[in-house]
Amino acid sequence: MNLTAIRAIYVFEMSRTFRTLVQSVVSPVLSTSLYFVVFGAAIGSRIETVEGVSYGAFIVPGLIMLSVLVQSVSNASFGIYFPKFIGTIYELLSAPASFVEITAGYVLAAATKSLMIGLVILGTAYVFVDITILHPVWMLTFLVTTCLSFSLLGFIIGIWAGNFEQLQLVPLLIVTPLVFLGGSFYSITMLPPVWQTITLFNPVVYLVSGFRWSFFGTSDVSIGYSIGAIALFTIVCLLIIGWIFKTGYRLRK
């Protein structure tokens, strides 16, 4: 195992993150604050409670998930797309590093950045609403696993993308709708029965539900399913990445 290579990639990528730290952190903090003002204060004042939790607090896990998912995908996809775009990929391809090591370096760095952002949003939320986290260890576990698995997805998208449009299209057209429709801002029990069933095919439902359970102890789907779904999702991403490096898909001419 070339741990040195993983560390080198991680350090290099984190250096990019810290170069752009202000814009990385300011924009999610700002948009989260806006969500709280709009949903929490304005609309939330008309909604009593959801499953015994005030609406302002109820949307906190969903808001964190929304940012973390979008950030993970875009950080990781950009992280590997950029070397392809500027040509520095030659060095990765000619290095004595396996796909596991290269992926680990990029994915860990992308996941670290989105984890930082997730925690910053959680901190911001404390400013607006009272939250108590019932299962802090599970909360962190869900958060970290989500960062990692969606960074894996982002990594795949970054390798697949042939231009900047494609790079931005997937997060825009797939990830954002899945998150909004995944119960970030409502309990899926509020939906008509047909939609409840359809929603169960949305992987984000399991994430948000599990994550919310770690906060409030209530969930839309059972916690076991949440863990299973995220594990399955991670494994599928890993298999795809393994295949990409084996065949050189979109990497090696």
Add this chain to the structure above:
Amino acid sequence: MADIVTVRDLRKSYPDGFQALNSVNLSIREGEILALLGANGAGKTTLISAICGIVNATSGTITVGGHDVITGYRAARRLIGLVPQEINLEPFEKVINTVRFSRGLFGFQRNEAHIEKVLRDLSLWDKKNSRINELSGGMKRRVLIAKALSHEPRVLFLDEPSAGVDVELRKDMWRVVERLRQDGVTIILTTHYIEEAEAIADRIAVIAKGEILLVEEKAALLQRLGKKQMVIHLQTPVRDIPMELERYNLDIGPDGSLIYYYDTRGKRTGITMLLSDLAAAGLTLRDVQTRQSSLEDIFVDLVQKDA
């Protein structure tokens, strides 16, 4: 000396069907400087890329330091440093960080003393904290070289190192190359400048249209270079070399002229003797031309013969 790189029957077809390499065989000796000479599009970059793992070969085998570059890629690639033809660098990062990154990526522990030495050798130490996009083109090329040297390669590939490079950098570069050679590093450089191959290589390989046409000691090529040809046009063209002239190793030209090779650096050229023997054989001269064969001629000859 042992071969450090071997290429056996290497073929490469790009996805669009273009065959860039056609059955390439090449053995590179440990510690030598090999110049891979060929026109644009001859397949130099493709060959290097296949050795370094950037393109997948269609068929054939490559070993570096005895390790197959596919099954033993870790061991093979740890020996290799590559300076690519294009200037591919992360624009927003500091010089020293990109060089450290390369070392780490190749699995070498941090060694700031080595990084400093490499940067100083390439006159980059003053610029170590500059961002790449603040550097001139020549400086960027220095950074590419520093990245490759950061992980102490035993085999260094320089792809068109002097394309668009100023005199200053060229001097620095050849000084670094000379020092690497003294440390026993094998160096392969591609170029389409014949003078460059001539100036620094031990051996020269000529590649055209994806095929290696020749691999030869530079000294042997220069020997040919030191020779002159005298073309003797006769009143009556001949088909065979007359008995009397056998000892001159003459060739017969396409138009029935005689071609004599001689060494201008020798004590005697033998021309006076030849001319008197020609007269003795009853041949009448119409015209005489002499010309120096150059590496350029040899090269052009080879490439055209192939066309």
